Amino acid sequence: MRPSTLPRVLFAAVLVLLSLVLSWHKVQSQPPTWKVAIVLPITGPLSPIGEKLKRGYQLALKEAQKKGQNLEVLWVDEKLLSQKETLAKALQAPHTIAILGAYSSHATFTLAGMAERLRIPLIIPSSMADRITRQGYQWVFRICPSSSQYLEEFISYLVALFPSPPTTALLYEDTPWGHELQKKLTKILKERWSIQPVALVYTPGANHYPEIVKAVRARKPSLVILASSATDTVALYKNLKASEIPCLVASSGMGLSSPSLLEKVLPLAPGLLFPSPWIPQANWSGNQEFAIKYKEAYGEPADYHAAETYSALSILSQALEKARCSSQKPSCRKKIKRILEHTTFPTPLGPVKFTSNEGHTHQNRLPPLIIQIQGSKAVVVSPPEGATGKIQLSSHKGD
Numbered sequence: 001m002r003p004s005t006l007p008r009v010l011f012a013a014v015l016v017l018l019s020l021v022l023s024w025h026k027v028q029s030q031p032p033t034w035k036v037a038i039v040l041p042i043t044g045p046l047s048p049i050g051e052k053l054k055r056g057y058q059l060a061l062k063e064a065q066k067k068g069q070n071l072e073v074l075w076v077d078e079k080l081l082s083q084k085e086t087l088a089k090a091l092q093a094p095h096t097i098a099i100l101g102a103y104s105s106h107a108t109f110t111l112a113g114m115a116e117r118l119r120i121p122l123i124i125p126s127s128m129a130d131r132i133t134r135q136g137y138q139w140v141f142r143i144c145p146s147s148s149q150y151l152e153e154f155i156s157y158l159v160a161l162f163p164s165p166p167t168t169a170l171l172y173e174d175t176p177w178g179h180e181l182q183k184k185l186t187k188i189l190k191e192r193w194s195i196q197p198v199a200l201v202y203t204p205g206a207n208h209y210p211e212i213v214k215a216v217r218a219r220k221p222s223l224v225i226l227a228s229s230a231t232d233t234v235a236l237y238k239n240l241k242a243s244e245i246p247c248l249v250a251s252s253g254m255g256l257s258s259p260s261l262l263e264k265v266l267p268l269a270p271g272l273l274f275p276s277p278w279i280p281q282a283n284w285s286g287n288q289e290f291a292i293k294y295k296e297a298y299g300e301p302a303d304y305h306a307a308e309t310y311s312a313l314s315i316l317s318q319a320l321e322k323a324r325c326s327s328q329k330p331s332c333r334k335k336i337k338r339i340l341e342h343t344t345f346p347t348p349l350g351p352v353k354f355t356s357n358e359g360h361t362h363q364n365r366l367p368p369l370i371i372q373i374q375g376s377k378a379v380v381v382s383p384p385e386g387a388t389g390k391i392q393l394s395s396h397k398g399d
Contacts, residue, residue, distance in 0.1 A: 032325065033070040034332075036316065037091055039101030039111055040309075042077040046103060049305060053103060053126070055298055056309030059290075064317040071317075078107040084114060091118055097320070098123060098336060100312050105129035112140045121336050125312035126305065133360040141340050141354045141362040143312055143347075144277060148184065149358075151252065153367050154275045155188050157382055158223060158250055159195070161393065166248075168197040169216050171236060172227035173204040181227040181252060197225075204232055209239040217245055226251045230261045237269045248393070250274060257371065257378075259301040266376045271392065273381075275368035278304040278349055281378055282369055282386040290348040311347035318345055350386055 038057055041050035057073070064071050074096075080087055081102070091099065091114070098121045102108045108127035115122035116137040124132065124142040128150060133142050145153070159165060168189060172182040182199055189195040198219045202212050213236075216224060224240060224247050226233050233251045240249055250273040256265055257276035265272075280291035280301065290310060294302035302310075319339040325332035341362070344353045354362040370382035372391055379389040 033072055033095060034097040034320070034325075035072045035074055035095050036313070037074045037076055037096060037099045037101075038313075039076045039078055039081070039099065039103075039107065041079075041103050041107075042075065043079060046078075049103065052303060052305040053309045055294070056125075056302070056306035056311075057100065057313050059294060059297055059306075060310045060313035060317065064313065064320075067317070067321070069317060069320055076101070078102050078104060081107050081110045081114075084110075088114060088118060091120060096120060097325075097332060098316050100125065100309070100316065103127060105132070108132055112137055115139050119330075120333055121316075121340060123312045123316060123340070125308035130360075133363045136361050138361070139337060141364075142360075143315070143349065143352055143364050143366065144308060145366050145368070146360060146363060148188070149360075149363075149365070150275070150368055151184055152188055152192065154250075154252065154370065155185065155192070155225075157370050158225070158248070158273070159193050161248065161391070162222060165193045165195050166222035167220065168195050168223045168225065169219055169221040169247075170197045170199045170225050170227060171212060171216070172199065172201055173229065173232060174201050175204060178204070178227050185225060185227065185252060202228075202232075202236075204229060209235055212236065213239045213243050213245070216240065216247075217243060221245075221247050223247060224249045226253075228253065230255055230258075230265065233272075233274075234265055234268050237272050241271070248273070254304070254368075257369075258303050262378060266373055266378065270373050270375070272373050273391075274371055276304060276371055277366070277368060278307040279369060279371060279378060279380065281388055282348075282350070282380050283388050284348060284350045284386050285346055287348045307348045311345075311349050311352065314347055315340070315345045315352060319343070 040053045041047055061071060099115050100123050102111050103126055105127050108124055109132055112122060112132055116139050119139055122140045126144055128144055128147040130146045130148050170182055170185055172178040186197055189197050200212060200215050202208050226236055237249055254276050256262060256274045257279050291302055294306060319336050322339050323332060323335040340354055344351050349366060352364050354364055367383045369380050369386060371378050372381050374392055380387050381391040
């Protein structure tokens with residue numbers, strides 16, 4: 001090699017080495033890509049609800065990606081849970097950081113057992129069956145309350161409005177859902193408050209409301225609880241109020257908070273009380289911002305399904321931010337699990353904290369919003385932290 005060419009060779013070698021170092025540094029500084037498995041009803045009769053669930057996830061996913069989190073979603077139809085071995089192989093990849101879902105109680109129970117066996121954090125946004133968090137699972141975390149907790153909180157609020165346990169009537173529709181709800185409500189009233197309610201069944205959709213109202217009047221209840229569809233709830237409520245029975249009327253169904261239904265119910269049922277996991281009016285930090293962002297993204301108001309799934313992926317995003325996982329290792333799942341166990345997460349649903357209580361493991365104690373229709377508006381009257389007004393009782397509760 002000629003002496004004059006040696007400096008040029010050395011210079012080229014230095015450039016190559018510098019390029020390799022910079023490339024290595026760039027790769028090292030990039031956050032790892034994490035896969036999140038989201039299970040929801042994509043096909044079948046529940047697919048319309050599945051679309052609402054998916055929108056909430058997608059909105060939170062975009063926000064996580066804007067923060068620099070490389071999250072890739074594996075969308076899984078609930079129906080595939082019957083193929084456990086195939087799904088388990090997909091979930092066992094080291095970079096699968098968490099599972100979110102499912103929706104139906106049966107699918108979620110199956111998914112919970114799978115997540116526990118694979119030691120992958122599962123965050124449940126929507127499924128309320130009691131048994132899901134009564135298994136002692138350590139990798140399963142539920143945001144929404146259990147069915148019994150939800151109803152107990154609602155009934156406790158209603159009973160506390162009276163100076164002594166009120167005489168109570170339960171009006172329930174003659175369907176499997178109506179009979180199941182009537183049994184749960186009766187059990188809570190008897191065990192928690194020593195109240196033996198009068199149970200009155202009716203045929204849904206039939207014009208038997210005057211007969212039902214006559215039966216209610218004969219019992220002279222101070223509290224009437226409806227276990228009925230939204231349509232029947234409005235019809236029963238109007239008939240009860242027209243008969244001037246001095247009682248407080250509440251609906252136990254959360255479906256009234258659906259934006260399309262609530263808009264129709266507001267002018268028809270002033271004074272009606274009902275529970276809901278979420279409505280945009282609730283006074284939680286970040287709640288209004290979520291409602292606005294959702295409507296801008298999809299052109300229609302959000303419902304509680306979207307709020308729950310948005311909250312689930314938002315919680316995972318917050319946990320990932322705290323974990324600071326620098327590589328695709330299964331040990332990051334353990335970090336996520338510990339953070340979920342020890343952190344309170346702000347969400348549109350209110351503050352979420354996973355605790356173990358009353359036989360439930362990693363169960364968030366999310367109190368239902370208690371809503372009253374006042375002057376054609378939905379007013380949150382409980383819990384106090386999320387309330388936008390006070391309950392009005394003067395013309396609705398008996399002495």
